[in-house]
Amino acid sequence: MPKISLWRMLMATGAALFIGLSxxxxxxxxxxxxxxxxxxxxxxxxxxxxxxxxxxxNITMNIYETLYGFSDSIVPIPILATGVEIxxxxxxxxxxxxxxxxxxxxxxxxxEDVRASLERYKAIGGTASMLAGVTSIEASGPLEVTLTMEKxxxxxxxxxxxxxxxxxxxxxxxxxxxxxxxxxxxxGPYKFVEYVPDSHVRLERFADYAADETHADIDGFGGKKTAxxxxxxxxxxxxxxxxxxxxxxxxxxxxxxxxxxxxxxLAGNSEMKVYENTPWAFLVFIFNLNEAPxxxxxxxxAVQIALNSEExxxxxxxxxxxxYHGWMYEGTTYDxxxxxxxxxxxxxxxxxxxxxxxxxxxxxxxxILTDTQGPERNKAAVVIAEQLRAIGVNVVINQVDWPTAxxxxxxxxxxxxxxxxxxxxxYLGPEALIxxxxxxxxxxxxxDPELDALYAELVETADLAARKAVFARIQQRLDSFAPVIKLxxxxxxxxxxxxxxxxxxxRFPRVYNVWFAD
Amino acid sequence: xxxxxxxxRRMVSAVPVLFVVSLVTFAxxxxxxxxxxxxxxxxxxxxxxxxxxxxxxxxxxxLYQQALRWYGNLLQGDLGHSYLLNMSVTxxxxxxxxxxxxxxxxxxxxxxxxxxxLGVLAAIRHDSWVDQGTMSVALIGLSVPDFWxxxxxxxxxxxxxxxxxxxxxVPFSEDALGWARSMALPALALAFTQMGVIARMTRSSMLxxxxxxxxxxxxxxxxxxxxxxxxxxxRNALVPVITVIGVMTGVLLGGAVVIxxxxxxxxxxxxxxxxxQRRDFPIIQGxxxxxxxxxxxxxxxxxxxxxxxxxxxxxxx
Numbered sequence: 001m002p003k004i005s006l007w008r009m010l011m012a013t014g015a016a017l018f019i020g021l022s023x024x025x026x027x028x029x030x031x032x033x034x035x036x037x038x039x040x041x042x043x044x045x046x047x048x049x050x051x052x053x054x055x056x057x058n059i060t061m062n063i064y065e066t067l068y069g070f071s072d073s074i075v076p077i078p079i080l081a082t083g084v085e086i087x088x089x090x091x092x093x094x095x096x097x098x099x100x101x102x103x104x105x106x107x108x109x110x111x112e113d114v115r116a117s118l119e120r121y122k123a124i125g126g127t128a129s130m131l132a133g134v135t136s137i138e139a140s141g142p143l144e145v146t147l148t149m150e151k152x153x154x155x156x157x158x159x160x161x162x163x164x165x166x167x168x169x170x171x172x173x174x175x176x177x178x179x180x181x182x183x184x185x186x187x188g189p190y191k192f193v194e195y196v197p198d199s200h201v202r203l204e205r206f207a208d209y210a211a212d213e214t215h216a217d218i219d220g221f222g223g224k225k226t227a228x229x230x231x232x233x234x235x236x237x238x239x240x241x242x243x244x245x246x247x248x249x250x251x252x253x254x255x256x257x258x259x260x261x262x263x264x265x266l267a268g269n270s271e272m273k274v275y276e277n278t279p280w281a282f283l284v285f286i287f288n289l290n291e292a293p294x295x296x297x298x299x300x301x302a303v304q305i306a307l308n309s310e311e312x313x314x315x316x317x318x319x320x321x322x323x324y325h326g327w328m329y330e331g332t333t334y335d336x337x338x339x340x341x342x343x344x345x346x347x348x349x350x351x352x353x354x355x356x357x358x359x360x361x362x363x364x365x366x367x368i369l370t371d372t373q374g375p376e377r378n379k380a381a382v383v384i385a386e387q388l389r390a391i392g393v394n395v396v397i398n399q400v401d402w403p404t405a406x407x408x409x410x411x412x413x414x415x416x417x418x419x420x421x422x423x424x425x426x427y428l429g430p431e432a433l434i435x436x437x438x439x440x441x442x443x444x445x446x447x448d449p450e451l452d453a454l455y456a457e458l459v460e461t462a463d464l465a466a467r468k469a470v471f472a473r474i475q476q477r478l479d480s481f482a483p484v485i486k487l488x489x490x491x492x493x494x495x496x497x498x499x500x501x502x503x504x505x506x507r508f509p510r511v512y513n514v515w516f517a518d
Numbered sequence: 519x520x521x522x523x524x525x526x527r528r529m530v531s532a533v534p535v536l537f538v539v540s541l542v543t544f545a546x547x548x549x550x551x552x553x554x555x556x557x558x559x560x561x562x563x564x565x566x567x568x569x570x571x572x573x574x575x576x577x578x579x580x581l582y583q584q585a586l587r588w589y590g591n592l593l594q595g596d597l598g599h600s601y602l603l604n605m606s607v608t609x610x611x612x613x614x615x616x617x618x619x620x621x622x623x624x625x626x627x628x629x630x631x632x633x634x635x636l637g638v639l640a641a642i643r644h645d646s647w648v649d650q651g652t653m654s655v656a657l658i659g660l661s662v663p664d665f666w667x668x669x670x671x672x673x674x675x676x677x678x679x680x681x682x683x684x685x686x687x688v689p690f691s692e693d694a695l696g697w698a699r700s701m702a703l704p705a706l707a708l709a710f711t712q713m714g715v716i717a718r719m720t721r722s723s724m725l726x727x728x729x730x731x732x733x734x735x736x737x738x739x740x741x742x743x744x745x746x747x748x749x750x751x752x753r754n755a756l757v758p759v760i761t762v763i764g765v766m767t768g769v770l771l772g773g774a775v776v777i778x779x780x781x782x783x784x785x786x787x788x789x790x791x792x793x794x795q796r797r798d799f800p801i802i803q804g805x806x807x808x809x810x811x812x813x814x815x816x817x818x819x820x821x822x823x824x825x826x827x828x829x830x831x832x833x834x835x
Binding site: 042052408 | 789
C-alpha cells in the first residue's frame with residue numbers, strides 16, 4: 001500500500017481557504033512593465049544544475065523549475081510533480097507529473113524529459129550525491145517518473161528539493177548536452193532572452209506558463225506563480241555605490257543586496273522600500289584538525305571561551321546580525337534549545353588563558369585563512385585575531401582571493417582556521433549542514449568518528465522525534481569537540497522602488513508575483 | 519616606401535614581444551594558486567569533485583602540454599574557449615572591445631585636448647596666476663582617484679540632475695546619442711587623471727622649447743606670437759608628450775577596470791579582472807595577448823607620429 005504524503009492534503013486545504021483572498025488580491029495587480037534588478041556579479045553559469053552560485057540561482061530560479069522544492073516553511077512541496085508515492089519499504093518513489101506544462105520552446109513536458117534531466121543531474125549535477133543512492137530513473141508512464149533506491153533514505157525528499165544546485169527539468173534534447181552548453185530552456189514563469197556577461201541577463205514573461213492552480217499564492221520555491229511583468233533584466237553592477245545611485249535615479253527598481261548603512265539611509269526615503277532578509281547565513285570559524293595548535297581540543301576550547309561573538313558579528317556585519325548558539329535557526333524543527341549555550345559568546349579571557357596553558361600552547365603560529373571577496377568573512381577574521389592575541393595566541397592572518405582560499409583550505413596543512421559564511425546549508429536542514437562536517441571531505445580536514453557516526457544515524461532515522469534527538473546529540477558533539485565555532489547569523493538588506501509591489505524577500509529574488517503600482 | 523619598411527620591421531619585431539607576454543602569462547597562471555574548479559564546483563566541493571572537473575578541463579596536464587596545445591591552436595587563429603562564459607575567447611574579447619575602445623578613445627581625446635591646452639596656457643603665461651591656476655587643476659586631476667570622481671559625478675549628474683545614466687553601455691550602432699550619454703561621465707572621469715599628466719608634461723616641455731634659440735630667432739624675425747607658439751614651439755614640445763600618450767593608451771585599453779566597474783561597463787578590463795578572480799585561464803591568456811597586441815600597435819603608431827612631428831626621426835629611419 002503506497003503512502004501518500006500528508007502535505008498534499010494540507011496544501012489542498014490551504015488552497016481552498018485562500019481562494020477568496022487571491023481573487024480579490026489579483027484585481028489590484030497590474031500586468032506589464034519592465035523590472036531591472038541589480039546584482040553584484042555575473043552568474044557563473046545559467047545551467048542551473050551544475051552551479052551552486054547564489055548569483056546564478058538569483059536568475060535561474062525564475063526560469064527553471066524542479067519536481068520538488070521547499071515551501072516557505074522549508075518543507076518539500078511538489079512543483080512540477082503533483083505529489084509522490086513512496087513504497088512501504090522506502091525504496092521506490094513514484095512522481096506523477098503535472099499535465100500541460102510547457103517548456104519555453106513550446107514543447108510539452110513529459111516523463112522522458114524528466115528522466116533525461118535527472119540522469120543528467122546524476123552525472124554532472126552540482127550536488128549529484130543526492131541521487132547517488134538512486135539505482136534507476138524510469139519514465140513509468142507518459143506523465144510519471146519512478147526512482148528506485150539502493151536502500152531507504154528517509155531524508156531523500158529534502159535532499160531532492162534542495163535549491164543549492166537545483167535538479168531542474170529541461171527538455172530531453174538539452175539534457176544530452178554537456179555542462180554549460182545547453183540552451184537556457186525551462187518551464188518557469190520567465191523565459192531567457194539574452195546574457196551579455198558583465199552587463200545583463202534579460203528575461204521575458206513566458207506567455208504559456210502553466211501555473212500550479214492547486215495553490216492560491218507562491219510558497220517558497222513553488223506555489224502559484226504569475227509573471228506580471230513584461231520583462232525582467234538582471235543588471236550586473238559591481239560597485240555598491242553605483243547600484244544604489246541607479247536605484248535612486250530610477251534606472252533600477254530592485255537591488256539584490258545593499259550595504260547595511262545605505263539601507264539605514266534609504267529607510268527614510270518614501271520613494272524606496274527596504275527589506276530585511278534575515279536570517280540569511282551562518283558565519284562560522286572552522287579549525288584545521290590536522291595541524292597544531294588547532295588539533296588540540298583544549299586549544300579549541302580556549303578559543304571558544306575567548307571569543308566575543310557579539311563584537312565579531314557587530315563589526316563583521318555592520319550591525320545586521322543575530323546571536324544564537326544553535327546549529328539550526330532558533331525555533332525551527334531541529335533547534336536543540338539550550339545545548340551549547342554555555343560555550344557561546346563567553347569572552348572570558350582569564351578562563352581562556354588558563355585553558356591555553358592547560359593545552360600546553362607554546363606560541364606556534366595560528367594562521368587564520370580568509371578571503372578578499374566576503375567583507376563579513378575578512379572583518380570577522382580581523383576581530384577574532386585581535387581577541388585571540390589578547391589571550392596570547394600568535395595569530396597570523398592570511399587573506400587571499402577566493403579561489404586561492406578554496407585551494408588552501410583543501411590542503412591538510414598551511415592553515416589553522418578559516419572564516420566561512422554558510423547560507424544554503426543551514427537553510428536546507430541538518431543533513432545538508434552536517435554533511436559538510438563529516439566524512440573524508442570534512443571542512444576540518446580530519447573527520448571526527450563520533451560526529452560521523454551521529455550523522456550516519458541521522459541519515460538512517462525516519463521518525464521525526466528520533467531525528468531531533470540525534471540532532472541534539474550532534475549539537476552537543478559540535479560544542480564539546482569544537483571543530484567549528486558558530487559566530488552568529490547574518491542577514492541581507494535589499495531595497496526596491498516604492499512602486500514595486502508584492503516583493504517578498506526569499507532565498508532568491510522572486511520576480512514573479514511582483515508588479516508595478518499604477 | 520621607407521614607412522612601409524619601418525612598419526614591417528616593427529610588426530616582425532612585435533612577434534617575440536607577444537610571445538614573451540604569453541609565456542610570462544602562462545608562468546604567472548602556473549604560479550597563482552587555485553583554478554576555475556573553485557568557481558564551478560563551489561565552496562563545499564571536495565578535492566575529489568574538483569579533481570574530476572580538472573580532468574575534464576585538461577587542467578591536470580603538465581604545463582608544457584597545456585602551453586603547446588594553446589600555441590598550436592593560436593597558430594590556427596584559435597584563442598581557446600572560456601570555461602565560464604560559454605563562448606570563444608575571441609568572441610568574448612571582440613564583444614567588449616567596442617566598449618573599451620569607446621572609453622579609451624574618448625578619454626584619450628578629452629585628456630589630450632584639455633591637457634595640451636592647459637599645458638600651453640600655463641607655459642605661455644609662465645609664473646602668472648594663469649600658470650598657477652591651470653597647474654592646480656592639473657594637480658587635482660593627478661591626485662583625485664578616478665573611482666571617487668566617478669561616484670561623485672554619478673551622484674551629481676545622474677542622481678541629482680538626471681542628465682546622464684548612472685552606468686551601463688549603449689552600443690553606438692543602436693543609439694548614437696545613448697552611446698554618447700553612457701560614455702560621457704566615465705570618459706570624463708578617466709580623462710581627468712590623464713589630463714593632469716599631459717598638462718604638466720606639455721608645460722615643462724613647452725617651457726624648455728620656448729627658451730631655445732630658434733624661438734628667439736623666430737620672434738626676432740617679427741613672427742606673430744600665435745605662429746611661434748603653435749607652429750614652432752608646440753610641435754617640438756609635443757614629442758615627449760606623444761611618448762606619454764602612447765603609454766597612456768596602453769593603460770587606458772587594459773587598465774580602465776576601476777572606471778568600468780564604477781559605471782558597470784562591460785569592457786575588456788573587467789573581463790580580464792573577472793577572469794583572474796575566477797581563474798578562467800583561456801580568457802586571461804587570450805585577453806592579455808590581444809591587449810598586448812593593441813599596446814604594441816599603438817606604440818607603432820606613436821613611433822610613426824614622431825616622424826610627423828620631428829623630421830629628424832623620419833630621416834633616421
